[in-house]
Amino acid sequence: MSMDEVKPLRLLLVEDNPGDARLLQEELKEVSSARFEVRHVTRMAEALAAVGEPGLDVVLLDLSLPDGHGLSNIERVVQAAPALPLVVLTGTDDEQLAMRAVHAGAQDYLVKGQVTGPLLVRALRYAIERKRAEEGLKREEAARETALFREQFLGILGHDLRNPLQAISGNAALLLRYGGLSEPQRKALNRISISSDRMARMISDILDFTRTRLGGGYTLQRTWMNVHEVLNQVVEELEVAHPQKRFELSVSGTGWGEWDADRVAQAASNLVGNAVQYSPEDSAVRVVARDEGDGVRVEVHNLGTPIPDERLQHIFDPFVRGRDGTRSGSRSGLGLGLYITNEIVKAHGGVLQVRSTETEGTCFWLKLPRHPPTAAKA
Numbered sequence: 586m587s588m589d590e591v592k593p594l595r596l597l598l599v600e601d602n603p604g605d606a607r608l609l610q611e612e613l614k615e616v617s618s619a620r621f622e623v624r625h626v627t628r629m630a631e632a633l634a635a636v637g638e639p640g641l642d643v644v645l646l647d648l649s650l651p652d653g654h655g656l657s658n659i660e661r662v663v664q665a666a667p668a669l670p671l672v673v674l675t676g677t678d679d680e681q682l683a684m685r686a687v688h689a690g691a692q693d694y695l696v697k698g699q700v701t702g703p704l705l706v707r708a709l710r711y712a713i714e715r716k717r718a719e720e721g722l723k724r725e726e727a728a729r730e731t732a733l734f735r736e737q738f739l740g741i742l743g744h745d746l747r748n749p750l751q752a753i754s755g756n757a758a759l760l761l762r763y764g765g766l767s768e769p770q771r772k773a774l775n776r777i778s779i780s781s782d783r784m785a786r787m788i789s790d791i792l793d794f795t796r797t798r799l800g801g802g803y804t805l806q807r808t809w810m811n812v813h814e815v816l817n818q819v820v821e822e823l824e825v826a827h828p829q830k831r832f833e834l835s836v837s838g839t840g841w842g843e844w845d846a847d848r849v850a851q852a853a854s855n856l857v858g859n860a861v862q863y864s865p866e867d868s869a870v871r872v873v874a875r876d877e878g879d880g881v882r883v884e885v886h887n888l889g890t891p892i893p894d895e896r897l898q899h900i901f902d903p904f905v906r907g908r909d910g911t912r913s914g915s916r917s918g919l920g921l922g923l924y925i926t927n928e929i930v931k932a933h934g935g936v937l938q939v940r941s942t943e944t945e946g947t948c949f950w951l952k953l954p955r956h957p958p959t960a961a962k963a
């Protein structure tokens with residue numbers, strides 16, 4: 586790389602003594618291996634305004650200025666620009682002051698009268714490098730903290746909340762099986778059982794949400810599977826739970842592909858479950874799987890009140906749900922179903938889309954490429 590390709594370093598020189606300032610700038614010019622663009626100011630007030638603007642690489646700061654003196658100068662600059670490398674200039678060779686300057690946030694310390702060009706350039710460059718390393722460490726630390734928080738949160742959801750809940754639903758099931766209960770007792774137990782199942786589902790949705798939001802993401806367990814079989818299963822399960830509902834499932838072509846069967850089932854169950862939940866009692870829910878050659882397309886259709894346009898725009902965001910809920914809101918969920926479904930589809934390299942109108946009702950459809958993207962020919 587030739588010299589003139591090297592970008593000049595932008596230095597803010599804060600020095601009120603004109604003689605010192607001139608000397609420093611001349612020393613910098615002497616060094617041929619580095620180019621500096623120097624901006625010179627003489628007061629703290631100007632310095633604090635200048636460090637707020639973008640584009641500076643490093644600051645060279647005198648510790649005795651007309652409007653600021655000593656270590657407080659450092660603190661003020663650091664507060665105004667925490668990420669900017671800072672080298673301090675002082676009139677006295679004082680080891681203790683040097684240490685305190687570094688503690689206050691400076692990366693290096695130079696004594697006036699002992700400064701030569703090469704020394705100055707090296708101090709400025711080291712300051713930039715040191716600051717970069719410090720910032721890198723800070724970022725690592727923040728990432729570690731997020732990871733720790735994520736682990737704790739997943740632990741609370743996955744064990745601390747799930748285990749007692751399993752005890753509740755397990756024991757409710759046990760009591761129901763023992764029998765010998767009066768009808769009101771049986772009903773109460775049934776409600777305990779249904780509610781705890783619902784809560785367990787919510788917890789696993791929040792677990793999924795936490796996984797996708799706080800890093801980690803989905804790790805897919807891809808196997809060679811048939812999406813037609815999955816749709817059959819999902820529809821059958823919902824048929825049992827909603828005997829009054831009509832389900833129309835039609836599939837064509839091949840449904841084979843390399844997908845994560847559990848995740849695809851979860852996505853399909855969210856969409857078909859929504860279609861059941863948000864359509865009139867006696868209407869039909871239609872599920873169609875089409876063979877599109879290198880992928881499949883699955884459509885889930887229902888009639889009923891369409892999703893309003895303003896909500897449709899954010900429908901795949903987490904925690905978006907209908908304001909009204911259904912009957913006292915007791916059946917409405919967390920608003921995570923579509924978010925999770927979209928994340929699952931995206932993880933497979935597919936897309937999820939929706940259309941909702943008064944006349945045609947609501948249709949969600951997803952397209953899944955049959956193979957992972959990396960399997961494509963290079």
Ligand SMILES: Nc1ncnc2c1ncn2[C@@H]1O[C@H](COP(=O)(O)OP(=O)(O)OP(=O)(O)O)[C@@H](O)[C@H]1O
Pocket residue numbers: 790855859860863864887889890891892900905906907908917918919920921922923924947
């Ligand atoms: N097929 C549909 N027809 C009409 N409205 C729908 C349909 N699917 C979703 N919606 C609307 O979109 C909202 C968000 O759906 P989503 O599945 O993300 O959350 P939810 O069903 O409210 O709760 P969760 O799925 O987390 O239990 C729903 O509350 C509902 O208002």
Ligand SMILES: [Mg+2]
Pocket residue numbers: 855858859918922923
């Ligand atoms: Mg839902």
